[in-house]
Amino acid sequence: MDLSSVDLIVDKYQEKRTALISILHDVQDRYKYLPDEALKMVASRLRMDINEIYGVATFYKSFSLIPKGKHSITLCLGTACHVRGGPKILRGVKKQLNIEPGQTTLDKQFSLNVVNCLGVCAIGPVMFLDGKFYGEMNPLKAKRMIEKINKNNKNKKKNGVKS
Amino acid sequence: MRKIKSVSDLEKWREDIIKKQKGYEMVVSVCGGTGCHAYGCKKVRDQFAKGIKQNGFHKKIRLRFTGCRGFCERGPIVTIQPQGIFYQRVQEKDVPLIITETVGQGKIIERLLYEDSNTKRKVDSEKEIPFYKAQHRLVLGNNGLIEPTKIEDYIGIGGYRALTKALFKMESHQIISEIKASGLRGRGGAGFPTGKKWEDCRKAPGNTKYVICNCDEGDPGAYMDRSLLEGNPHSVLEGMIIGAFAIGAKQGFIYVRHEYPLACKNAETAIQQARKVGLLGKNILGSGFDFDVEIAKGGGAFVCGESTALIASIEGRVGEPRSKQIHTVTRGLWEKPTNLNNVETWANVPLIINQGSQWFYSIGTENSKGTKIFSLVGKVKNTGLVEVPMGITLKEIIFDIGGGQQDGRRIKAVQTGGPSGGCIPASLFDLSIDFDSLTEAGSMMGSGGMIVMDEGTCMVDVAKYFVHFLQEESCGKCLPCREGLKRMGEILDRITEGKGNDEDLSLLEELAEVVADTSLCGLGKTAPNPVLSALRYFRPEFEAHIHQKRCPAGVCTPLIQYSISEVDCTGCGACAKICPTQAIKGEKKQSHLILAEICSKCGSCKDVCQANAVMVQ
16 A cells, blocks of 8 residues: 555654544545554554554544445435434435445445435435435435445446446 | 735725726626535636636626625525616526626516516616525625625725724724624624633733634534635624724634634635735734634534634644643633634624624614624525524524425424524514523523524434434543443434433433533533433424324324325325335336335435325334
8 A cells, every 4th residue: 555645644744643533534534444554554654553543533423444345325314304304215225225324335446434414404204325415305305316326336347338 | 915014005006996886887896615516616706707708807797706695595696786687596507698688788687687586577686685684794795795705805894994993003902892892792602701811812821822713613504604715704803803903812723623614715815815914924904913814624523613622633633622621712722811702703893893882782682782693594594694683583594594394394493502502483573583592591692603403303302313413523531421421322322213201301300400410511511402402392293202102293203104195195206206115016107106114215206296195104
């Protein structure tokens, strides 16, 4: 793994221990998760105990220690989305992808996450798929969106395009 | 962008901006709030930009991509000034017509206007729409007048005028007196008097002090802080600079949730612009006052909305609260005196300085002054952000502004205050809302989430939802919160699975009392509120789950069964089409059947059935 980016990130924050959360955000933006080697390197550069770094990385929900899938699905389960049927969508998606929130499918295509509020409450239930918000969702809409991505992937494979 | 070194520089710049703006005959504003983004407003904006240029209108028409306008449910929203035309649910394909008809010939396109559902009348201006009519948009109103990423727009509407007044015409103690006299209380939830907090921080010994803006809006169902920081970041910055000057701080932080990328981006842009022109940094406007602001990103932990946990997070540590025997105004960030206020509180400051404490004091109730922004969401017709004077009744908000029930089901409660608040039943909707009345009713103001619930919402399920929410978000430092909530969650799980018994409710109440009395921070202390308020107002629903093993709202899946009435089913097939698990069988025009073993109990079939043939038992 190329860890030169980690060095640059730590340099950017002048090796400040107080910048740990910002550093971890930047590392995650670069690698899409927090790789073990990267955390060890952050620990050594900041002269901190690796346990302390793990403490922070596991306390905050935004950080993931496992690689993310190609497509990221985040379901909002804030109160407004909850009363408008968010949990029903979650049940359906879990069943369809056969994973629990926080996990990635075996084929590394999808990662599923739930979040306590995305702040788009007026148009709930909300799903955040690959960086885009989708409002007024229902179990069927979610199912079709995932099917569509799967279908596109299959077509790409068939046509010899690397996904 | 020019460098402003004095008040006269700023006023000269303002004159130039206003002159330039007067050169435009028309302003087309496309709402760029997050809600409208989900409906594709960016494409609408791009289409306008293209169309205006193609038609050669770009010199006389200004296109503005504003922050959130509040009526998110009707997005994307487009307004046209000076006529004040309000178009809703505008799609990319509507844009060419708007440009030729409305922009080119001044004609109104009926189809895009808002229709008042009561009178069936089309309404052409924002002021006439019931959703906006009863509002008093002091803080939020400017969102529609500016483009958040353009400092010139903010200066054009009188921005940073309060700052010049504070820096050059007032002493710091006068600013604090003014804020105290205004009666402004913290908009983050607890309602602590802002002026008092500032005074305590100013008086605290030490030369290094900090101010913090709390935009860790973790309260589910509330998004006013997001919309303010996204839509009018300079108003928040201006408030912070004034506060820092009054308190004697040289450094400030805006702590933003990681889930709010646009708010982070717009706040960052605003900070950079303010630095560039000299409204942040050394010797602001030649006053000799130095102040700068940085953004600190959160990591998705609800507890970090609590001041001491937030401070720990800025310091790069795990966000665990500490005991508040010594307040943060005395010992906060890096052990230095720190003043922390919510986004909305900061945004109120320039208004008070500009228009005076007496003006602000005249709005609201005896102990709660000014306006409050609520996010009106859930099972209500008009959802969005509403700003109303304190003292308005719940009924006015939910029925006059919100338009009442959404899909034929009677509204039975409203939840305020997020996981620290509670559910207020419809019988109390005449309650005039302020900090104290909501607390008395067993809920609280919180940051302003207002989630409407109807007959299709199970109050036991809602109580369970909040307890599990808090259990997950508990930092785990103190035992009553960590263990108590877990046990409360288990009891509620049992009840919703039909395994509850007679002792469960008294056990719940006993546990709730212990958690509230013995937890360390606000999260644990208020955690039992949702359960206690649900028990106080909706006890029969709990009893139905326990004694009759029945969920009256038809939500708790272990207790319900979906079936189709043979008599009512018309065999249209809509349910079979929408069923995500293909659990519905039946020939066309014949009565359909739900296969219980495959049914995921999602209720989609019930939502689509025109004949009301889907039954929940």
